[in-house]
Amino acid sequence: MTWWMWIIVALVVMGGIAWAMRAVGQMATGNAPAFRDMPFGVAYGYVIGVAFLAVVVWAYLQSMSAETAVANKFYFVGRAVEGVIMFSIAAYLFRMLGRAVGTYWTRKMFRSMPLTAAFGILVMLIYAFVAIFAGLLAPYGQAEILPFANIVPGGNPALGGDPNHIMGTDQIGRDILSRLIYGAQNTVGIAFVTTLLAFFIGSSLGFLAATLGGWLDQLLSRTVDVLMAIPSLIFALLLMTIASVWAPQLGIPLTYFMVLIIAVIDSTRVFRLARAVGANIVVMDYIEAAKLRGEGLGYLVFKEILPNATAPLLAEFGLRFCFVFLTIAALSFLGVGIQPPLADWGTMVRDSAAFINYAAFAPTAALPPLLAAGAIALLTVGVNFVVDWMLQKTSGLKE
Amino acid sequence: MDTVLRIILQRLALGLVTLLVVSIVIFVAVNLLPGDFAELILGQGSTPEAVASIRRDLGLDQPMVARYFQWLSGMVTGDLGTSFAQLNFQTNLGGAGGVTVIEQIAPRFSNTLFLAGVTAMIAVPISLILGVLAALYRNSAFDKATNIFTLSSVSSPEFFMAYLLILFLAVLNPILPSLSNIYDGMAFSDRLNKSLLPALTLTLVVMAQMMRMTRAAIINLLASPYIEMARLKGISPIRVIVRHALPNALAPIITVIALNLAYLITGVVVVEVVFVYPGIGQLFVDSVKIRDIPVVQACCLIFAAAYILLNLTADILAIISNPRLRHPK
Numbered sequence: 001m002t003w004w005m006w007i008i009v010a011l012v013v014m015g016g017i018a019w020a021m022r023a024v025g026q027m028a029t030g031n032a033p034a035f036r037d038m039p040f041g042v043a044y045g046y047v048i049g050v051a052f053l054a055v056v057v058w059a060y061l062q063s064m065s066a067e068t069a070v071a072n073k074f075y076f077v078g079r080a081v082e083g084v085i086m087f088s089i090a091a092y093l094f095r096m097l098g099r100a101v102g103t104y105w106t107r108k109m110f111r112s113m114p115l116t117a118a119f120g121i122l123v124m125l126i127y128a129f130v131a132i133f134a135g136l137l138a139p140y141g142q143a144e145i146l147p148f149a150n151i152v153p154g155g156n157p158a159l160g161g162d163p164n165h166i167m168g169t170d171q172i173g174r175d176i177l178s179r180l181i182y183g184a185q186n187t188v189g190i191a192f193v194t195t196l197l198a199f200f201i202g203s204s205l206g207f208l209a210a211t212l213g214g215w216l217d218q219l220l221s222r223t224v225d226v227l228m229a230i231p232s233l234i235f236a237l238l239l240m241t242i243a244s245v246w247a248p249q250l251g252i253p254l255t256y257f258m259v260l261i262i263a264v265i266d267s268t269r270v271f272r273l274a275r276a277v278g279a280n281i282v283v284m285d286y287i288e289a290a291k292l293r294g295e296g297l298g299y300l301v302f303k304e305i306l307p308n309a310t311a312p313l314l315a316e317f318g319l320r321f322c323f324v325f326l327t328i329a330a331l332s333f334l335g336v337g338i339q340p341p342l343a344d345w346g347t348m349v350r351d352s353a354a355f356i357n358y359a360a361f362a363p364t365a366a367l368p369p370l371l372a373a374g375a376i377a378l379l380t381v382g383v384n385f386v387v388d389w390m391l392q393k394t395s396g397l398k399e
Numbered sequence: 400m401d402t403v404l405r406i407i408l409q410r411l412a413l414g415l416v417t418l419l420v421v422s423i424v425i426f427v428a429v430n431l432l433p434g435d436f437a438e439l440i441l442g443q444g445s446t447p448e449a450v451a452s453i454r455r456d457l458g459l460d461q462p463m464v465a466r467y468f469q470w471l472s473g474m475v476t477g478d479l480g481t482s483f484a485q486l487n488f489q490t491n492l493g494g495a496g497g498v499t500v501i502e503q504i505a506p507r508f509s510n511t512l513f514l515a516g517v518t519a520m521i522a523v524p525i526s527l528i529l530g531v532l533a534a535l536y537r538n539s540a541f542d543k544a545t546n547i548f549t550l551s552s553v554s555s556p557e558f559f560m561a562y563l564l565i566l567f568l569a570v571l572n573p574i575l576p577s578l579s580n581i582y583d584g585m586a587f588s589d590r591l592n593k594s595l596l597p598a599l600t601l602t603l604v605v606m607a608q609m610m611r612m613t614r615a616a617i618i619n620l621l622a623s624p625y626i627e628m629a630r631l632k633g634i635s636p637i638r639v640i641v642r643h644a645l646p647n648a649l650a651p652i653i654t655v656i657a658l659n660l661a662y663l664i665t666g667v668v669v670v671e672v673v674f675v676y677p678g679i680g681q682l683f684v685d686s687v688k689i690r691d692i693p694v695v696q697a698c699c700l701i702f703a704a705a706y707i708l709l710n711l712t713a714d715i716l717a718i719i720s721n722p723r724l725r726h727p728k
Contacts, residue, residue, distance in 0.1 A: 003574050039637075041532075041637070042536070045536070045539075049540070049541075076567075076571070116547060225417070226420045226421060226424060229417045230421055230424070230425075230699070230706070231664055231703065233668060233669075234664075234683070235699075238425065238428060238695060241687045241692075242428060242429065242432055244690070245690065326556050329558075330556060330557070330669050333556075333558050333669065334668070334672060334684050335684075335688060336688070346556075349559075349562075356562055356570060357570055357577075366566065369562060370563075373562055376559065377555035377556060377559045380554040380556070381550070381551045381555060383554075384553075388550060
């Protein structure tokens with residue numbers, strides 16, 4: 001039998017179990033309301049949930065098996081389960097801390113916060129800490145080439161590891177752990193700067209278009225329409241091709257070009273939002289009053305419109321940061337993004353991806369690409385959780 | 400029906416104009432390159448005579464506007480030029496041989512369409528079912544778990560999901576092949592098997608939005624009086640949702656599906672590189688790396704055209720599914 005037949009059989013068997021469970025429950029409790037009114041879907045859901053938990057627990061126990069082959073096979077599930085549990089506990093403690101310490105407003109905010117949002121904030125804080133103190137945390141420099149290349153991760157000398165390099169070294173002898181830590185500085189830092197730039201361009205032009213209107217608004221809006229008609233990653237790749245020819249001739253590092261290109265492409269999305277929000281604010285009476293007072297354009301944009309548009313722009317900033325971060329990671333992964341010797345997660349994934357094929361007999365060897373890719377995923381997931389919570393809170397989307 | 404037809408024709412015309420402007424943007428962007436194609440092909444040690452000869456062959460000595468119209472008319476008639484990487488003495492001397500861009504792109508484009516098709520076949524039904532279930536059991540543990548899962552899968556980079564799937568489904572449990580080496584004349588089932596892992600990766604990437612939109616659109620309707628009426632009649636919750644709420648929620652759902660299929664066009668690039676899938680995205684990235692300008696230009700235009708077309712479809716479907724427009728008073 002092939003794998004998909006097994007899935008169908010398992011689903012059918014679980015459906016049978018669900019039906020039997022409900023029937024037994026009805027008989028045993030004398031048709032108690034909880035069982036009498038239980039739809040089949042709910043019973044099925046319970047069975048699937050229990051089966052899923054059972055499989056996870058079983059896999060986790062397997063990962064601690066004495067047999068190396070079995071333990072290797074379930075190594076990643078084991079570490080993933082541990083990671084999820086550890087992060088859940090950390091997020092829970094973090095939320096408790098937030099509820100106890102701080103000002104009235106932060107405590108109030110933490111009280112209504114779901115665990116996912118607390119997790120997101122915690123992740124963002126950890127990344128900020130690592131990015132700022134990367135120089136102190138990393139045992140070696142990011143471009144420092146050590147005498148020993150290709151040391152296996154794990155730190156076990158019997159398997160070709162080295163306790164001084166827990167994550168091993170890469171193909172030219174750079175410490176992978178240090179590069180992972182510096183990656184927080186480079187990848188996150190560059191993405192952050194790019195997003196700031198995109199917001200600066202997008203929102204100032206957007207507010208300007210909303211305030212002035214007329215031909216400027218038309219010109220900017222139509223330009224943005226055209227730029228948005230090209231898929232952003234494709235457009236970025238096209239422009240990076242051109243920039244890669246220009247960069248050595250002008251003597252400017254390619255990374256600067258990348259920041260500028262992605263900022264311009266992403267500012268189109270910011271422009272749309274800023275213009276829409278701004279257009280709603282411009283028709284307000286207090287803007288009219290400010291105009292009658294004879295205030296200048298700068299005062300209108302920065303003192304009247306901007307403070308009233310911060311909330312939607314802030315949520316957009318989180319989402320935009322995720323997009324920019326993912327675009328930069330994708331470009332680096334494809335080999336045209338952040339250039340060596342700067343340590344960067346996307347490039348690290350590309351360079352070490354082949355080691356995933358050794359996961360079956362040397363699980364630790366497959367860790368560098370997965371950790372680098374996971375580091376990207378963890379941050380974007382965290383930011384998305386926070387943004388999701390903020391949007392839910394402001395839009396009141398309960399039911 | 401007249402109004403709808405007019406609006407659709409308007410949108411189509413607008414799409415065509417957008418495509419035309421986009422082609423100008425792409426052409427101008429490529430012409431921002433320092434030097435020109437001739438120097439790029441020959442490299443640094445080129446003699447002025449050789450450069451002049453190639454410039455003449457490629458028509459680079461003509462003004463830019465003339466070249467643009469030449470390129471555009473070539474695009475429309477399917478003649479996309481010859482790729483730099485495939486240039487050789489024969490083509491330079493005006494003989495046959497050498498692979499034209501269209502010969503490179505055509506088979507890969509159909510491969511990419513196949514992958515997108517398989518993805519759509521998997522992603523659309525699953526996200527619809529999950530969305531309906533999440534709306535049915537809203538605020539339950541199931542709803543929250545799906546929410547967390549889809550939010551995580553959509554916000555992770557494509558290559559992370561791809562490598563996780565490779566790790567668990569190809570390396571640790573050899574169920575599916577991790578390399579999608581597809582060639583012509585392959586049996587359909589073989590082809591499907593080889594493109595299943597990339598399709599699953601793309602499914603994880605596009606599923607979240609469709610599923611969340613289905614859930615939100617249905618839940619939005621649940622407060623309406625006619626749903627209240629259906630509930631009071633004693634209809635079961637699943638029937639209320641599938642028969643009464645879902646048909647009225649279809650418009651936003653269809654729009655989101657079309658938009659996500661448009662997103663597939665971009666997502667496909669990274670996924671094809673990971674799985675070495677011989678599609679147009681892989682060709683595009685390879686050409687970007689070796690600066691094979693004619694191929695980059697052509698791929699870019701094809702991606703943009705597909706993107707515009709799908710966005711247009713989303714627009715038109717939204718108009719068609721709006722009864723107020725279909726039956727004007």
